[in-house]
Amino acid sequence: MVPMMLEIMGIRKSFEGHAVLEEINLRVAEGEFFSLLGPSGCGKTTLLRILAGLETATAGEIRLDGRRVDQLSPQARPFNMVFQKYALFPHLTVKENIAFGLKLKKVPAAEISKRCDRVLGMVGLSALASRRPETLSGGQQQRVAVARALVNEPKVLLLDEPLSALDQKMREHMQTELRALQKSLGLTFIYVTHDQEEAMTLSDRIGVMNRGHLEQVSAPREIYEQPRTHFTAQFVGRMSRLRGELVSLDGGLARLRLDNQVEIVGRPAAGAAAELHTGMRMEAFIRPEKIQILEEAANGGGRNLLPGRLSESVFKGNQTEVHVDVDTGGSLLALAAATGVPCAPGGRLALAFSPEDTFFFGESEG
Amino acid sequence: MNERRRVKAPWFARAVLILVLLALYGPLLVLVAGSFLESTATGLVVTGRWFIEVFADTVLGGALLNSLIVAFCSAVCATVLGTGAAIALHRGPFPGRQVLRGLSFVSLALPEIVFALALLSWFFLLHWHLSLVTVIAAHITFSLSYVILTVSARLSTMDQSLEDAARDLGAGEWHLLRRVILPLLKPSLIAAFLLSFLLSFDDFLITFFVNGVGRDTLPIKLYTSMKMGLTPKLNALATLMWLGSALLIILAFRSPGFRDVLKAGEDKPGENE
Numbered sequence: 001m002v003p004m005m006l007e008i009m010g011i012r013k014s015f016e017g018h019a020v021l022e023e024i025n026l027r028v029a030e031g032e033f034f035s036l037l038g039p040s041g042c043g044k045t046t047l048l049r050i051l052a053g054l055e056t057a058t059a060g061e062i063r064l065d066g067r068r069v070d071q072l073s074p075q076a077r078p079f080n081m082v083f084q085k086y087a088l089f090p091h092l093t094v095k096e097n098i099a100f101g102l103k104l105k106k107v108p109a110a111e112i113s114k115r116c117d118r119v120l121g122m123v124g125l126s127a128l129a130s131r132r133p134e135t136l137s138g139g140q141q142q143r144v145a146v147a148r149a150l151v152n153e154p155k156v157l158l159l160d161e162p163l164s165a166l167d168q169k170m171r172e173h174m175q176t177e178l179r180a181l182q183k184s185l186g187l188t189f190i191y192v193t194h195d196q197e198e199a200m201t202l203s204d205r206i207g208v209m210n211r212g213h214l215e216q217v218s219a220p221r222e223i224y225e226q227p228r229t230h231f232t233a234q235f236v237g238r239m240s241r242l243r244g245e246l247v248s249l250d251g252g253l254a255r256l257r258l259d260n261q262v263e264i265v266g267r268p269a270a271g272a273a274a275e276l277h278t279g280m281r282m283e284a285f286i287r288p289e290k291i292q293i294l295e296e297a298a299n300g301g302g303r304n305l306l307p308g309r310l311s312e313s314v315f316k317g318n319q320t321e322v323h324v325d326v327d328t329g330g331s332l333l334a335l336a337a338a339t340g341v342p343c344a345p346g347g348r349l350a351l352a353f354s355p356e357d358t359f360f361f362g363e364s365e366g
Numbered sequence: 367m368n369e370r371r372r373v374k375a376p377w378f379a380r381a382v383l384i385l386v387l388l389a390l391y392g393p394l395l396v397l398v399a400g401s402f403l404e405s406t407a408t409g410l411v412v413t414g415r416w417f418i419e420v421f422a423d424t425v426l427g428g429a430l431l432n433s434l435i436v437a438f439c440s441a442v443c444a445t446v447l448g449t450g451a452a453i454a455l456h457r458g459p460f461p462g463r464q465v466l467r468g469l470s471f472v473s474l475a476l477p478e479i480v481f482a483l484a485l486l487s488w489f490f491l492l493h494w495h496l497s498l499v500t501v502i503a504a505h506i507t508f509s510l511s512y513v514i515l516t517v518s519a520r521l522s523t524m525d526q527s528l529e530d531a532a533r534d535l536g537a538g539e540w541h542l543l544r545r546v547i548l549p550l551l552k553p554s555l556i557a558a559f560l561l562s563f564l565l566s567f568d569d570f571l572i573t574f575f576v577n578g579v580g581r582d583t584l585p586i587k588l589y590t591s592m593k594m595g596l597t598p599k600l601n602a603l604a605t606l607m608w609l610g611s612a613l614l615i616i617l618a619f620r621s622p623g624f625r626d627v628l629k630a631g632e633d634k635p636g637e638n639e
Contacts, residue, residue, distance in 0.1 A: 053534075074536075075538065085527060089528060089549075089550075104535065152536075
């Protein structure tokens with residue numbers, strides 16, 4: 001097992017009696033790119049600020065390489081942060097901004113200059129060292145903010161939605177750059193974002209957060225393909241949904257009876273088996289790209305098969321979104337290759353999806 | 367012609383405007399004219415003699431020096447104290463913060479004569495001998511509200527994450543203040559200083575109450591001389607005072623720190639989630 005460098009143990013935080021974080025437990029390995037993903041207000045930024053020492057946890061411990069760091073002042077922690085709006089000092093030049101931390105640590109001037117020049121080179125801003133931050137573009141300011149944190153050689157770099165103020169194109173560019181930088185330095189990143197694509201692209205692992213707790217901590221592919229909670233399933237990526245009643249449980253699979261007695265087979269939420277009982281209301285989630293569009297009379301071949309009527313198809317260039325009103329009630333979204341829509345709106349067809357790709361979650365969850 | 371054409375104001379609006387301008391600048395015009403004119407047997411002639419007399423007058427020079435000392439000392443003290451108070455009020459939250467904030471603006475609302483009486487009673491109670499020191503103390507007191515207002519406005523528009531960033535990079539309270547907060551406040555510190563200086567330099571009423579015997583400030587000197595008769599020399603002195611004040615006002619209003627006061631209240635600092 002990879003040795004865990006950063007351990008977050010039972011961290012809680014409440015503001016004026018209102019719980020913002022409830023019992024966060026998390027271990028991050030050295031050199032890992034770890035993202036905290038969640039909607040705004042889920043507590044991800046608060047957790048990051050607790051790590052940085054800018055907020056104090058109500059309870060819990062933070063350990064770095066086995067030593068407690070949560071009682072240290074922000075200055076004394078080997079963590080540095082990149083802020084959402086960069087937070088560059090407007091009265092200082094780019095180089096002075098970067099030198100800020102080193103100067104406070106009383107590093108000799110010659111070494112400060114050398115180290116600043118090195119990180120400036122690393123982020124490709126050597127030519128702009130004597131400029132003021134406000135004369136730089138958003139992407140350049142972002143690089144200065146990263147350089148200002150990196151020059152202190154932190155053990156962990158904390159990034160709070162660092163790309164959210166950039167436009168789409170710049171954001172994608174900076175994602176690549178950040179990832180490359182992280183890999184080449186072998187540095188541990190804790191990256192807060194509400195952008196799931198960003199989290200998927202960048203991370204080794206993602207912690208999905210909702211209402212102050214961690215819903216699921218997994219690699220991006222697992223988060224997407226094996227969501228463990230109702231919240232993760234509906235928050236990450238797109239899902240087609242159906243409602244029904246649990247009729248039987250058989251090993252890893254379960255049967256759900258939809259509203260007009262049609263039954264589908266799927267996988268109940270991992271880890272929730274103990275709470276499952278027949279007769280309970282559940283929701284089925286299927287990824288649109290896992291749904292195959294067939295002729296109405298086709299054979300599903302052991303998969304779940306739901307006939308329905310095509311209500312709308314939306315051309316999206318590389319693919320077409322097909323909305324189908326299934327006979328059991330509800331509307332499902334499926335994806336077809338641009339040329340692959342079998343009939344016009346109003347036409348009959350059938351949707352097939354395998355039990356492996358069908359996830360059942362209790363309706364009340366999340 | 368790029369400028370958008372506007373409908374001309376009706377004649378009565380223009381007439382009112384002319385009346386307003388006349389009311390505003392008529393007296394000033396008389397004052398300035400009076401300082402340049404001399405009546406001789408042949409009629410009125412333009413002269414610079416009164417100004418020369420003003421500059422030659424050592425008593426007036428002494429009063430000017432007193433005024434400058436008072437204005438400088440009180441402006442420096444008020445700026446330092448007011449800035450400290452504004453930072454404390456901004457940092458919060460602590461109990462009574464809102465009440466304190468409200469109270470700190472007291473001199474803006476208090477009638478000046480009431481303030482003057484209050485200060486006089488206060489110095490009497492403290493057994494302070496009335497002198498330029500009491501004048502300075504009084505001027506500091508009434509300037510504080512303006513300083514707090516100016517500095518608070520700037521603080522409220524300052525990005526909170528700058529402080530976070532400084533802490534994260536290793537700054538304790540002292541370095542935070544010296545390397546981040548004060549440099550960022552600089553424009554408003556300048557504005558606050560100029561404003562306090564001006565208020566002090568201009569002040570007659572409060573100074574009149576709390577000043578001791580012997581060392582008069584320029585406005586007091588002007589008043590006492592006036593009782594002996596309104597001479598062109600006094601006109602010249604007043605003209606010079608007006609020009610000096612106007613220069614300071616322009617400097618203060620043009621400083622970016624003052625713009626923050628005008629902008630304050632429009633945008634609240636962003637909250638983190």
